[in-house]
Amino acid sequence: MKNEAITSRDVDFAKWYTDVVKAAKLCDYSNVKGCMVIEPNGYAIWEKMQSVIDAMFKESGHQNVYMPLLIPESLLQKEGELIDGFAPEVAWVTHGGDKELEERLCVRPTSETLFSDYYSSTVKSYRDLPKKFNQWCSVMRWEKTTKPFLRSREFLWQEGHTVHATSEDAEAETRLMLEIYKKFFEEYLAIPVITGRKTDKEKFAGAEYSLTVEALMYNGIALQSGTSHYFGQKFAKAYDITFTNKDNELEYAYQTSWGVTTRMIGALIMVHSDDYGLVLPPKIAPTQVVIVPIGNVSEEVDKVYKELKDKGISVTVDDSNKSPGFKFKESEVNGIPVRIEIGERDLGEGVITVARRDTHEKMKISLDTDITSYVISLMDEIQNNLYNTAKDRRDKMTYEVETKEEIRDIVSNHPGFIIADWCGDVKCEESLKEIGGLKSRCILENVKPKNKCVCCGKKAKHRVVWGIQY
Amino acid sequence: MKNEAITSRDVDFAKWYTDVVKAAKLCDYSNVKGCMVIEPNGYAIWEKMQSVIDAMFKESGHQNVYMPLLIPESLLQKEGELIDGFAPEVAWVTHGGDKELEERLCVRPTSETLFSDYYSSTVKSYRDLPKKFNQWCSVMRWEKTTKPFLRSREFLWQEGHTVHATSEDAEAETRLMLEIYKKFFEEYLAIPVITGRKTDKEKFAGAEYSLTVEALMYNGIALQSGTSHYFGQKFAKAYDITFTNKDNELEYAYQTSWGVTTRMIGALIMVHSDDYGLVLPPKIAPTQVVIVPIGNVSEEVDKVYKELKDKGISVTVDDSNKSPGFKFKESEVNGIPVRIEIGERDLGEGVITVARRDTHEKMKISLDTDITSYVISLMDEIQNNLYNTAKDRRDKMTYEVETKEEIRDIVSNHPGFIIADWCGDVKCEESLKEIGGLKSRCILENVKPKNKCVCCGKKAKHRVVWGIQY
Numbered sequence: 001m002k003n004e005a006i007t008s009r010d011v012d013f014a015k016w017y018t019d020v021v022k023a024a025k026l027c028d029y030s031n032v033k034g035c036m037v038i039e040p041n042g043y044a045i046w047e048k049m050q051s052v053i054d055a056m057f058k059e060s061g062h063q064n065v066y067m068p069l070l071i072p073e074s075l076l077q078k079e080g081e082l083i084d085g086f087a088p089e090v091a092w093v094t095h096g097g098d099k100e101l102e103e104r105l106c107v108r109p110t111s112e113t114l115f116s117d118y119y120s121s122t123v124k125s126y127r128d129l130p131k132k133f134n135q136w137c138s139v140m141r142w143e144k145t146t147k148p149f150l151r152s153r154e155f156l157w158q159e160g161h162t163v164h165a166t167s168e169d170a171e172a173e174t175r176l177m178l179e180i181y182k183k184f185f186e187e188y189l190a191i192p193v194i195t196g197r198k199t200d201k202e203k204f205a206g207a208e209y210s211l212t213v214e215a216l217m218y219n220g221i222a223l224q225s226g227t228s229h230y231f232g233q234k235f236a237k238a239y240d241i242t243f244t245n246k247d248n249e250l251e252y253a254y255q256t257s258w259g260v261t262t263r264m265i266g267a268l269i270m271v272h273s274d275d276y277g278l279v280l281p282p283k284i285a286p287t288q289v290v291i292v293p294i295g296n297v298s299e300e301v302d303k304v305y306k307e308l309k310d311k312g313i314s315v316t317v318d319d320s321n322k323s324p325g326f327k328f329k330e331s332e333v334n335g336i337p338v339r340i341e342i343g344e345r346d347l348g349e350g351v352i353t354v355a356r357r358d359t360h361e362k363m364k365i366s367l368d369t370d371i372t373s374y375v376i377s378l379m380d381e382i383q384n385n386l387y388n389t390a391k392d393r394r395d396k397m398t399y400e401v402e403t404k405e406e407i408r409d410i411v412s413n414h415p416g417f418i419i420a421d422w423c424g425d426v427k428c429e430e431s432l433k434e435i436g437g438l439k440s441r442c443i444l445e446n447v448k449p450k451n452k453c454v455c456c457g458k459k460a461k462h463r464v465v466w467g468i469q470y
Numbered sequence: 471m472k473n474e475a476i477t478s479r480d481v482d483f484a485k486w487y488t489d490v491v492k493a494a495k496l497c498d499y500s501n502v503k504g505c506m507v508i509e510p511n512g513y514a515i516w517e518k519m520q521s522v523i524d525a526m527f528k529e530s531g532h533q534n535v536y537m538p539l540l541i542p543e544s545l546l547q548k549e550g551e552l553i554d555g556f557a558p559e560v561a562w563v564t565h566g567g568d569k570e571l572e573e574r575l576c577v578r579p580t581s582e583t584l585f586s587d588y589y590s591s592t593v594k595s596y597r598d599l600p601k602k603f604n605q606w607c608s609v610m611r612w613e614k615t616t617k618p619f620l621r622s623r624e625f626l627w628q629e630g631h632t633v634h635a636t637s638e639d640a641e642a643e644t645r646l647m648l649e650i651y652k653k654f655f656e657e658y659l660a661i662p663v664i665t666g667r668k669t670d671k672e673k674f675a676g677a678e679y680s681l682t683v684e685a686l687m688y689n690g691i692a693l694q695s696g697t698s699h700y701f702g703q704k705f706a707k708a709y710d711i712t713f714t715n716k717d718n719e720l721e722y723a724y725q726t727s728w729g730v731t732t733r734m735i736g737a738l739i740m741v742h743s744d745d746y747g748l749v750l751p752p753k754i755a756p757t758q759v760v761i762v763p764i765g766n767v768s769e770e771v772d773k774v775y776k777e778l779k780d781k782g783i784s785v786t787v788d789d790s791n792k793s794p795g796f797k798f799k800e801s802e803v804n805g806i807p808v809r810i811e812i813g814e815r816d817l818g819e820g821v822i823t824v825a826r827r828d829t830h831e832k833m834k835i836s837l838d839t840d841i842t843s844y845v846i847s848l849m850d851e852i853q854n855n856l857y858n859t860a861k862d863r864r865d866k867m868t869y870e871v872e873t874k875e876e877i878r879d880i881v882s883n884h885p886g887f888i889i890a891d892w893c894g895d896v897k898c899e900e901s902l903k904e905i906g907g908l909k910s911r912c913i914l915e916n917v918k919p920k921n922k923c924v925c926c927g928k929k930a931k932h933r934v935v936w937g938i939q940y
Contacts, residue, residue, distance in 0.1 A: 031545055031587050032575065035538035040603070043534050064513050068505035069539075069577070069608055069624050070561070075501055091540070092565040093577065096612035097558045105502070107539070107563065107577070117501050133510070138539055138607070142566035154539050 003333055008275050013219045020269055021148045023333050024278040034146040034153035038262070041334060042149075044286035045265055046156060050136065052284070053158070053184050053260070060176060062132045062160060067114040069137075070105035075113050079238040082112060085205025089142045091153075107140040112206065112231075112257055115161035116239035123253060125244045126165045132173070134160040149266035150223075150470050157261035163253045165245060167232065170254035174230040177258040178211040181226040189264065190281040190387040191215050191271050192394050193225060194417065194465055196442030201426050204257075208232040214441045214465065216394045217270035220415040222441050222467030225267055228258035266470075271390050272358075278335030279357055281386050282379035288338060289315040289375060290331045294324045295344030300352070304340060304371055311372045313379075332357060337382050338375055358382050358389075402451045404435070407466070411436040415468045421449035421460035428455035432466065441465040473803055478745050483689045490739055491618045493803050494748040504616040504623035508732070511804060512619075514756035515735055516626060520606065522754070523628070523654050523730070530646060532602045532630060537584040539607075540575035545583050549708040552582060555675025559612045561623075577610040582676065582701075582727055585631035586709035593723060595714045596635045602643070604630040619736035620693075620940050627731035633723045635715060637702060640724035644700040647728040648681045651696040659734065660751040660857040661685050661741050662864050663695060664887065664935055666912025671896050674727075678702040684911045684935065686864045687740035690885040692911050692937030695737055698728035736940075741860050742828075748805030749827055751856050752849035758808060759785040759845060760801045764794050765814030770822070774810060774841055781842045783849075802827060807852050808845055828852050828859075872921045874905070877936070881906040885938045891919035891930035898925035902936060911935040 005023045007015040021027060026042030038046065054064070070093055077083050090106040108114070115133065123129060136158050146152045160177060164170040178195055185191045193213040203210040207229040215225045235241070236252035245251045272279040282288050289308055293301045301317055308315040318327045324341070331339045341353040351364040352371075356378060365374060397416030401407055407418055415436070422428060422440070432438045432455060442465050449460035475493045477485040491497055496512030508516065524534070540563055547553050560576040578584070585603065593599060606628050616622045630647060634640040648665055655661045663683040673680040677699040685695045705711070706722035715721045742749040752758050759778055763771045771787055778785040788797045794811070801809045811823040821834045822841075826848060835844060867886030871877055877888055885906070892898060892910070902908045902925060912935050919930035 028588065028592070030538050030584070032538040032540055032542060032584075035540065037538070037584075037588050038536040040533035040535055043536055046536075047534065063510035064517065065510055066508040066513055066516075066608075066626060068500050068502040068507070069610065070502055070505065072502060088567045090567065091563045091575075093561045094564045095562040095574075097560065104565075105561075114500065114502075114507075118498065118507050122498070138536075140539065156536060 003276055003329065006275055006277060006333075009218065016275070017269060018148065020273050020277055024335060026265065026269075026278070027148050034143060036148055036152050036154075038156070042265060045268070045280070045284065046262055048284050048286050049188075049264060050158075052188055053180070054136075056180050056184065057134050057158075057160070060180065062134050062162075065133045065135055066137070067108075067111050067118065067135060069108055071108055071111075071113055072103050072105055074103060075117055076106060079113065079116075079206050079235055082206040086110070086141075091140050091142055108137075109139055109141045110257075110259075111135070111159055112161065112235055113239070115257075116235045116241060116255070119163045119253065119255075120239045120241045123163060123241055123243050126246055129165040129243060129253065130162055130169060130173070132160070132162045134158055147266075147470075149262055149269075155262050157259050159259045160257060162256045163236075163241060164255070165243065165251075165253065167254050170232070170256050171230055174211060174228050174256045174258070177228040177256070178213065181213045181228065181258075181260060184260075185213055185215065185225060186387065188281065188283045189268060189271075190283075190383055190390060191225075191267055192387065192391040194442065194444075196444050196465060198227075198442055199426075199429060199440045199464070201429055202440055204229045206231065206234055208234065212442050214417075214467070215267055215271065216397060216417055216467070217267070217470070218393070219270070220397050220468070221270075222417065222469045223263070223267050223270070224441070224469065225264065226258070226260040229256060231255040231257070272386050273335065276360075277333030279386070280335035280337060282337040282383050285314070285335065285337050287314050287316050287334075287336050288379060289313055289340060290327075290336045290338075291315065291317045291340045291342060292324055292327045292331070293317065293319060293342050297342045297344055297347060300342050300347060304342065304352070307372050308375060311376070313372070313375060328355070337379060340371075340375075354378065356382055358385050402454065404432075404454060407432070407438065407454065408435055411438060411468065417441065418466040419444075420454035420464060420466060421451045422462050422464045423453035423456055423458045424461040425453075425456065428453055431455055437468055438466050439469055441467045441469070473746055473799065476745055476747060476803075479688065486745070487739060488618065490743050490747055494805060496735065496739075496748070497618050504613060506618055506622050506624075508626070512735060515738070515750070515754065516732055518754050518756050519658075519734060520628075522658055523650070524606075526650050526654065527604050527628075527630070530650065532604050532632075535603045535605055536607070537578075537581050537588065537605060539578055541578055541581075541583055542573050542575055544573060545587060546576060548583065549586075549676050549705055552676040556580070556611075561610050561612055578607075579609055579611045580727075580729075581605070581629055582631065582705055583709070585727075586705045586711060586725070589633045589723065589725075590709045590711045593633060593711055593713050596716055599635040599713060599723065600632055600639060600643070602630070602632045604628055617736075617940070619732055619739075625732050627729050629729045630727060632726045633706075633711060634725070635713065635723065637724050640702070640726050641700055644681060644698050644726045644728070647698040647726070648683065651683045651698065651728075651730060654730075655683055655685065655695060656857065658751065658753045659738060659741075660753075660853055660860060661695075661737055662857065662861040664912065664914075666914050666935060668697075668912055669896075669899060669910045669934070671899055672910055674699045676701065676704055678704065682912050684887075684937070685737055685741065686867060686887055686937070687737070687940070688863070689740070690867050690938070692887065692939045693733070693737050693740070694911070694939065695734065696728070696730040699726060701725040701727070742856050743805065746830075747803030749856070750805035750807060752807040752853050755784070755805065755807050757784050757786050757804075757806050758849060759783055759810060760797075760806045760808075761785065761787045761810045761812060762794055762797045762801070763787065763789060763812055767812045767814055767817060770812050770817060774812065774822070777842050778845060781846070783842070783845060798825070808848060810841075810845075824848065826852055828855055872924065874902075874924060877902070877908065877924065878905055881908060881938065887911065888936040889914075890924035890934060890936060891921045892932050892934045893923035893926055893928045894931040895923075895926065898923055901925055907938055908936050909939055911937045911939070
């Protein structure tokens with residue numbers, strides 16, 4: 001049933017979003033301005049995301065480490081572009097206890113500097129390379145306006161930092177991680193993404209280039225969802241990371257970094273969820289199945305519970321004192337993909353009821369059915385349906401255009417991904433910002449422009465995806 | 471073979487400790503004073519610890535959350551004892567970007583304040599209780615002297631914070647978590663612990679009482695290894711956490727907190743490790759078995775590897791270009807419990823060699839042996855042997871005394887756990903500090919004193935364990 005605590009998505013999207021966050025108990029505002037409390041339901045999603053993608057990292061040869069939270073100002077300043085990019089938005093520690101520090105330290109906004117400093121003292125020879133490290137931690141950026149999961153002063157993320165003996169290896173790593181992110185978004189989060197290269201204006205401060213996965217939300221707003229950066233030797237030169245190569249020559253090393261954040265929880269909400277609350281793809285749902293007993297049915301409940309659990313399905317029984325109707329509603333607001341209602345009357349008729357969260361369909365299943373196989377294939381169906389629905393919507397909201405007029409039209413009616421060719425001049429890129437804050441999302445790679453630059457009408461260099469961003 | 475990079479444990483224990491940390495690549499000093507870089511080998515141990523104990527937390531009904539990193543000064547100050555305890559050792563954030571903050575924020579040294587603030591706004595009725603939350607995060611305490619894993623400005627930990635409707639429930643929780651820590655130390659880390667209650671002088675700032683698990687290191691120095699605190703209504707009153715109880719009366723809630731830290735890695739080293747490097751109990755070793763191939767033996771290596779892996783044993787093959795001798799040494803310094811050497815010559819004789827890390831024994835095993843069962847039972851044996859060795863040593867270094875003279879004698883010869891009765895007067899407790907910094911470790915519970923107070927000779931109230939601490 002429609003949840004009265006949730007504003008309709010089509011009436012006020014922003015309000016709907018915060019209503020879902022609150023109703024599903026994902027996070028709460030804290031008394032620390034711009035910082036959130038991630039509540040059990042939200043954190044459980046993050047843990048599930050972590051477990052899946054961390055396994056993908058390890059499978060591809062990465063190791064987890066932990067670097068300090070604080071970065072001395074002098075260390076941060078070694079790479080000029082990075083400090084320019086981050087200085088306006090870092091939090092500074094100036095006192096330890098009662099004592100003023102000799103040098104102030106910033107709370108890490110990202111850790112290229114610390115990893116580089118570490119690599120500089122530990123990498124000596126090509127035999128020490130590659131080093132493919134990752135860390136799970138919180139970072140802090142002193143944002144002015146914040147929105148739960150999407151933009152906050154503190155957020156959780158993983159940051160991979162690797163160092164390699166050749167540019168080829170480092171570039172391959174940059175691409176590999178982009179592919180891992182794409183796979184994670186599409187196969188687990190059921191969110192279709194566009195991948196490509198950021199323009200120079202939009203790339204990470206200090207990167208040679210940045211690759212990105214871009215997703216489109218229900219309301220046509222774009223979300224930069226994960227990035228993978230190639231640094232070449234930039235940081236190696238700033239932090240003096242040299243090694244003896246196979247020809248016994250001293251050479252600067254090649255680096256990458258890549259990250260995804262708790263923002264992915266925001267993407268899950270804004271792509272799949274509805275007016276009933278959260279919708280979670282089965283592959284990322286902390287609880288995949290909830291069983292709601294109605295009446296005196298504990299024997300059948302125990303049997304179904306055990307069967308599902310034995311097959312590795314994450315299942316709970318809601319045996320609280322609440323009414324069945326209340327439980328149904330709660331399972332919906334929490335986004336549990338499959339609900340099994342086991343009732344006395346149904347059992348008398350030899351059936352149980354299975355409800356799917358995505359379409360709200362209810363199916364009566366004969367007790368003779370192999371319930372585990374049924375649930376597994378239903379979860380597959382839900383996973384695919386969520387992906388296909390998101391993809392159809394994304395595709396419908398992706399517009400190929402040739403003129404600024406068309407862009408104005410789209411942005412003022414219903415934004416989305418706008419594909420338009422571009423000459424490569426940053427002035428043209430900036431001029432499009434006037435249209436509702438439009439920015440380049442990414443340059444499509446291995447795709448040739450078909451038209452002239454959408455801005456100046458000169459020869460186009462790139463096919464670019466544009467969008468309004470969060 | 472003896473590792474020349476490691477000072478002998480009996481020659482210089484402090485040097486031996488840092489040598490092992492370095493040789494096993496557990497952590498590295500960073501350019502951030504007092505903060506460490508936890509390297510892959512160290513972090514993998516932490517991840518294994520996390521996975522085991524986090525499952526124990528969840529099994530006992532706890533949920534993970536994430537609270538902000540920064541605490542506004544006014545929020546920290548609400549509970550007087552807490553701020554007095556922590557103010558001298560917190561790091562203060564005073565600037566966000568270029569702007570001075572209106573109120574300074576401290577980097578969390580512990581999060582009672584934030585959890586209490588959250589509970590204050592979310593707990594309304596006894597139906598909302600209990601809330602049993604935990605978080606995994608880093609905390610910061612501006613220590614002056616630091617030592618890898620044992621004492622550093624930043625460390626990783628878990629902090630559980632629970633809120634209950636009755637003092638009975640909260641006290642039961644405090645005890646439950648102490649038991650979980652004890653089980654984790656003894657069954658997984660193979661470290662015997664003494665449990666008890668901290669004296670008022672040594673309890674956590676703001677607690678009604680603190681329970682502790684105390685371990686004894688190889689050199690007789692005590693390590694406070696985990697604590698569980700009962701707060702009664704102290705924080706509830708300071709942070710206004712009230713709820714409507716079953717009698718429809720407004721009442722302050724009852725709270726607990728409990729934590730263990732990366733310091734446990736230090737304990738693992740100082741209890742089990744030796745002059746060859748790290749020694750890890752099989753139940754906590756990230757890699758339990760390494761297979762070293764010697765010659766052209768890939769078929770047998772693959773077979774053994776697959777068999778062990780299929781049984782859920784964490785196994786790797788060291789197929790690098792290094793010499794077998796180098797690999798043996800490396801497996802020892804890294805503390806891998808079991809090494810399987812598969813050599814051409816051995817295979818010709820129908821055997822493989824199995825080496826155990828704890829005793830350095832090498833066994834020739836017939837190829838007819840069920841290798842998986844053999845390894846599983848060997849790992850059990852290693853786990854038990856490590857525990858028993860540690861317990862025998864601890865017991866031998868536990869002294870029951872009646873006089874200060876005896877204490878002086880023990881501390882100047884070889885410290886350990888000293889059991890002596892105490893009248894309960896803090897002056898007596900403090901006077902013992904003159905003996906090499908001796909402090910109370912804990913009051914033994916449900917144990918009656920046998921003698922007079924070891925200090926003043928008056929009637930004793932408590933049987934107390936004393937020790938020199940890290």
